[in-house]
Amino acid sequence: MNEAFFDKKDYKSLDRVDGRLKVTGAARYSAEYQLSGLVYAVLVESKIAKGTIKSIDSKAAERAPGVLAVISHVNAIKVPGYQTSNQHPSEPPVNGQPLRAFYDNNVYYNGQPVAVVVASTLEKAQYGASLVKIQYEKEQHKTDFDANMESAVLPAQAKKNPKSPVADYSRGDKNAFANAPVKIDAEYVLPTEVHNPMELQAITAHWEAEDKLTVYDKVQGTQPTQKQFAKEWNLPPENVKVIATFVGGAFGNGLHNWPHETAAIIAAKQVKKPVKLVLTREQMFTMVGYRPYTWQKIQMGATKDGKLVAINHESVGQTSSYEEFTESTLQQTRMMYASPNINTRYRILKLDVSTPIWMRGPGEATGAFALESAMDEMAFSLNIDPIEFRLMNYTDSDPDKQLPWSTKYLKECYDAGKEKIGWEKRKMQPGSVRSGEWLVGYGMGTGTFGANRGVAAVRAELDAEGNLLMQCAITDIGPGTGTAMVQIASNTTGIATDKITFQLGNSQFPKAGNQGGSSTVNSVGPAVQAACNALKEQLKTMIASNGGSQAAFASAKTDDILFVNGQIQIAGSDSAKVDIGTLFKQNNIRKIETTQESKPDENRNKYSMYAFSMHFAEVHVHSLTGQIRVKKVVCCADAGTIISPKTAANQMIGGATGGIGMALMESAIIDHRFGRYVTKDFAEYHVPVHADVPHVEVFFVNKPDTLADPVGSKGLGEIAIIGVAPAIANAIFNATGKRIRELPITPDKLI
Amino acid sequence: MIQFQYVRTSTPKAAVDAVSKAQNARFIAGGTNLVDLMKRDIMKPEKLVDINNIPLKGIEQQGNKIVIGALALNSQVADNKLVQEKLPLLSQSLNAGASAQIRNMATVGGNMMQRTRCNYFYDTAMPCNKREPGSGCGALEGFNRMHAIFGTSEKCIAVHPSDMCIALVALDATVVTTGPKGERRIPFSEFHRLPGDNPEKDNNLMENELITAVEIPDNAFTRNVHYLKIRDRASYAFAVVSVAAALHIENNTIKDARLAMGGVSHKPWRLTGAEKALIGKPASEETFRNAANIAMEGAKTFKYNAFKLKLGPNTIVQALKNAAEPV
Numbered sequence A: 001m002n003e004a005f006f007d008k009k010d011y012k013s014l015d016r017v018d019g020r021l022k023v024t025g026a027a028r029y030s031a032e033y034q035l036s037g038l039v040y041a042v043l044v045e046s047k048i049a050k051g052t053i054k055s056i057d058s059k060a061a062e063r064a065p066g067v068l069a070v071i072s073h074v075n076a077i078k079v080p081g082y083q084t085s086n087q088h089p090s091e092p093p094v095n096g097q098p099l100r101a102f103y104d105n106n107v108y109y110n111g112q113p114v115a116v117v118v119a120s121t122l123e124k125a126q127y128g129a130s131l132v133k134i135q136y137e138k139e140q141h142k143t144d145f146d147a148n149m150e151s152a153v154l155p156a157q158a159k160k161n162p163k164s165p166v167a168d169y170s171r172g173d174k175n176a177f178a179n180a181p182v183k184i185d186a187e188y189v190l191p192t193e194v195h196n197p198m199e200l201q202a203i204t205a206h207w208e209a210e211d212k213l214t215v216y217d218k219v220q221g222t223q224p225t226q227k228q229f230a231k232e233w234n235l236p237p238e239n240v241k242v243i244a245t246f247v248g249g250a251f252g253n254g255l256h257n258w259p260h261e262t263a264a265i266i267a268a269k270q271v272k273k274p275v276k277l278v279l280t281r282e283q284m285f286t287m288v289g290y291r292p293y294t295w296q297k298i299q300m301g302a303t304k305d306g307k308l309v310a311i312n313h314e315s316v317g318q319t320s321s322y323e324e325f326t327e328s329t330l331q332q333t334r335m336m337y338a339s340p341n342i343n344t345r346y347r348i349l350k351l352d353v354s355t356p357i358w359m360r361g362p363g364e365a366t367g368a369f370a371l372e373s374a375m376d377e378m379a380f381s382l383n384i385d386p387i388e389f390r391l392m393n394y395t396d397s398d399p400d401k402q403l404p405w406s407t408k409y410l411k412e413c414y415d416a417g418k419e420k421i422g423w424e425k426r427k428m429q430p431g432s433v434r435s436g437e438w439l440v441g442y443g444m445g446t447g448t449f450g451a452n453r454g455v456a457a458v459r460a461e462l463d464a465e466g467n468l469l470m471q472c473a474i475t476d477i478g479p480g481t482g483t484a485m486v487q488i489a490s491n492t493t494g495i496a497t498d499k500i501t502f503q504l505g506n507s508q509f510p511k512a513g514n515q516g517g518s519s520t521v522n523s524v525g526p527a528v529q530a531a532c533n534a535l536k537e538q539l540k541t542m543i544a545s546n547g548g549s550q551a552a553f554a555s556a557k558t559d560d561i562l563f564v565n566g567q568i569q570i571a572g573s574d575s576a577k578v579d580i581g582t583l584f585k586q587n588n589i590r591k592i593e594t595t596q597e598s599k600p601d602e603n604r605n606k607y608s609m610y611a612f613s614m615h616f617a618e619v620h621v622h623s624l625t626g627q628i629r630v631k632k633v634v635c636c637a638d639a640g641t642i643i644s645p646k647t648a649a650n651q652m653i654g655g656a657t658g659g660i661g662m663a664l665m666e667s668a669i670i671d672h673r674f675g676r677y678v679t680k681d682f683a684e685y686h687v688p689v690h691a692d693v694p695h696v697e698v699f700f701v702n703k704p705d706t707l708a709d710p711v712g713s714k715g716l717g718e719i720a721i722i723g724v725a726p727a728i729a730n731a732i733f734n735a736t737g738k739r740i741r742e743l744p745i746t747p748d749k750l751i
Numbered sequence B: 001m002i003q004f005q006y007v008r009t010s011t012p013k014a015a016v017d018a019v020s021k022a023q024n025a026r027f028i029a030g031g032t033n034l035v036d037l038m039k040r041d042i043m044k045p046e047k048l049v050d051i052n053n054i055p056l057k058g059i060e061q062q063g064n065k066i067v068i069g070a071l072a073l074n075s076q077v078a079d080n081k082l083v084q085e086k087l088p089l090l091s092q093s094l095n096a097g098a099s100a101q102i103r104n105m106a107t108v109g110g111n112m113m114q115r116t117r118c119n120y121f122y123d124t125a126m127p128c129n130k131r132e133p134g135s136g137c138g139a140l141e142g143f144n145r146m147h148a149i150f151g152t153s154e155k156c157i158a159v160h161p162s163d164m165c166i167a168l169v170a171l172d173a174t175v176v177t178t179g180p181k182g183e184r185r186i187p188f189s190e191f192h193r194l195p196g197d198n199p200e201k202d203n204n205l206m207e208n209e210l211i212t213a214v215e216i217p218d219n220a221f222t223r224n225v226h227y228l229k230i231r232d233r234a235s236y237a238f239a240v241v242s243v244a245a246a247l248h249i250e251n252n253t254i255k256d257a258r259l260a261m262g263g264v265s266h267k268p269w270r271l272t273g274a275e276k277a278l279i280g281k282p283a284s285e286e287t288f289r290n291a292a293n294i295a296m297e298g299a300k301t302f303k304y305n306a307f308k309l310k311l312g313p314n315t316i317v318q319a320l321k322n323a324a325e326p327v
């Protein structure tokens, strides 16, 4: 960990295998399939937050040039899955009743899709949509989180199951906080944040036959979506094809299927033509989930010499009136520090808003803002360096699950980060370091996220020219999945990376779940390895059967069988070199193939598996005007083996950027008189621009965790952002002495 | 967006004739504001008169003034040698606005005519007197963090979002127009309006009148100037507050001063009282603070923008400090 990745001159890392396609525009996204007969759909949204639709006047729209149909609950065809079960078969499962497009005349929130206009061009559809007039019967709505917090409830899943991750949790002495010698008692607020990937949510829906549906859909899982639409339309899964070859960012909003998707499918069925539907930026705020508005309270107790004795952490997160969305805001509080006494309490508040969905670092990023701010507050009141304070409460095993860690190299992260940020320049007393009129502060925050792993399968095919083709249904929402998989295959087989192709984003390929929860490399990577090894087994048998000098292959270890300069050899021996073309000719075959599945093993019950990160920030705050400039960020990750250094560093830089947005800018605000968002485009909802993002130095511990999975990776998409916002908030405190507990931290809060 | 007619013109007269003939016509220059507003059905002209072919892009010295054509691009003006040398405050203010791409399309006339960024104005589902007279002011009791503290009315509390205009009002510019009734010259400080009872009117340009140029006196504010814009991120955001400051300093005494503020009013807000308080005083923080306090007299805040009472004067002080000691 001596040099930041991009500062190395001689790093070896595969360029993104699809980079050229992306930068030249050759990559096709869901809205770019020009099917013959394609028509365009535009959604009409509700303008009230609660009530019913009295009437829809669509006459003018229907008469408008080019308009083919105006579809709403009045005339929408019946979606068979809506009728057979009142539980919309959604992925992932959430308690409640997901919103059904055009099912009835209920309005659950402001900005809900209530009709769709289909026309021969986008402009005609937009104009048609502007002519649809809707009369409502309004009811009193509730959207104000602060005013309604009293009504927060325990999630239904926790009521049913006291072991649920969102149930109340207690370890040790429940009342330890009351007797703690030093106490912190503080409340933290995170406003609603919206994923806002560059690519707008888009779907092109095509009924290829009465009972055969193909969708080009911006989703994070092709097979979960296939399952969803198969149930919804009462079709055998094989009749539903989901294509998501390229996804232009998602951050979680493609982990659920949303009403606009069903709206496009209904429309395609009704007009008997392929239909394209792209959300507007404003619709991204109300139709595809968000990070929920969350209130938290932390009571932290410690001894005077810096030992934690109690943490009570409470959280209330917003959800819709019709679905109970929950996330693991409090999980890290249970396992991060060695406090003997911990209570956590999670509640949800149902409001007349749309349903949230996981957003990068879901739950944990929100929780870390409170926990890591509180750690900083406590360290300050104890007059102990914040890193020292964390080391004093470091845990060498998981105090929550009471299991050993599979691996944990967080101390290495502290050490590297401390040096790189220049921690020695930090002074305990806020406001002590200045650069002209600017106050200079240093802060840190820790992140952690489960090293998740799921089931995945990969099909691999090797031809006589030594080209390796692999396929898997997984998507790539941006981290560079194809690149990492090509690298794993190359590492496993010795085949040059330019001879390897990894195809993804198609539900017809072998099994994969969603790309989410930092689990892709950990899940699909092992399947790639397994498929490559199975091919090598086949080669080994084939070669050994030739006898003579090649008989030695029979007893070779699979791992040792490698392509070296295009020829198959037993590594580390002076074995025969076998030409694959010749071998296949001898055996009269053109290619070999295999499909291998890989799944989590029993180690998951024996070890606690987490990835860890550490973020450091140097922040300058102008003493008179409160302007904030993040001057430097250092990120260190313990994410197991780093397969593809370049795309991994890219993930970390993206996470730091998201964390800067979370700390300083992002906030979707509702005017509660109308229950409607007032900051819902890029002019009002700010994300960092280049000038807000300093040089981000990225370091990886890069030590394998083979207990977590055979590839040794622990995942890093989430830990890239978790802990960044508190690092910045803590740096701002160190600069100014102002502790801001409600994000975002804008200049007006610092003057 | 509704369907509309589109015509191109190449002389001021032809342009004025073309808009005068139609019922609901508008000029279009860079289109960076108007097209957005049309897409959202906030403005619905039935005819667009494209003025980009009219030769009004010049930037030149004429006697003791600098004349800038209404169609000069924001980026051209900002990068122009004459402007940088004689009107550095104007150049700074332009570079603080929007993004490089938008500045490459946006024109001087369009910048003056750009409409407020009030959240309620932008959403046709919300009440807004400016967009729909009589529907009420959504911001008055709503989310008004970005809104005005000077010259507001019960009908509207919006701010004019331009950066360029703050420098122009400070520099005593004059707007030159031509219309059905011929040419007019309007002092910049009288060009934009306060909302009063008619917030639908942003300014005093008459119907079918075309802006042809702005004239700025060559008043030698070339050294001690600063445009300071406070925004919620480092770039590409509208001002929370901004200050244009220009000083003549001799032997550490302020001989002359110009001061204006953005993000605080329906019109670019010239601070004449504060200017008076600066003149004849030493260029010191104490002088600046005193002027800043005078500048804030009469401010009236709303639920979410009370912080401007503190951010405003602090920004004035900082802008004056930067002007007095340019880096």
Ligand SMILES: Cc1cc2nc3c(=O)[nH]c(=O)nc-3n(C[C@H](O)[C@H](O)[C@H](O)COP(=O)(O)OP(=O)(O)OC[C@H]3O[C@@H](n4cnc5c(N)ncnc54)[C@H](O)[C@@H]3O)c2cc1C
Pocket (backbone or CB within 6 Å): A683, B026, B027, B028, B029, B030, B031, B032, B033, B034, B035, B036, B051, B070, B071, B074, B096, B097, B098, B099, B102, B105, B106, B107, B108, B109, B110, B111, B112, B113, B114, B161, B162, B163, B164, B209, B210, B211, B212, B236, B237, B238, B239
């Ligand atoms: C994302 C974004 C960010 C921005 N950020 C900033 C910022 O930070 N600071 C800032 O100051 N501005 C900002 N702007 C606004 C930008 O400066 C204006 O959109 C631009 O100056 C308008 O000029 P235009 O030539 O494109 O005008 P157009 O859009 O063509 O026209 C705007 C209006 O002016 C009228 N008009 C144009 N020319 C004339 C004329 N000669 N005579 C009479 N009427 C005329 C038109 O009829 C129309 O009503 C931003 C804009 C965008 C889109």
Ligand code: SF4
Pocket (backbone or CB within 6 Å): B116, B118, B119, B120, B121, B127, B128, B129, B130, B131, B136, B137, B138, B139, B140, B155, B156, B157, B158, B199
């Ligand atoms: S402040 Fe002006 S622009 Fe904004 S809602 Fe009120 S009337 Fe409309």
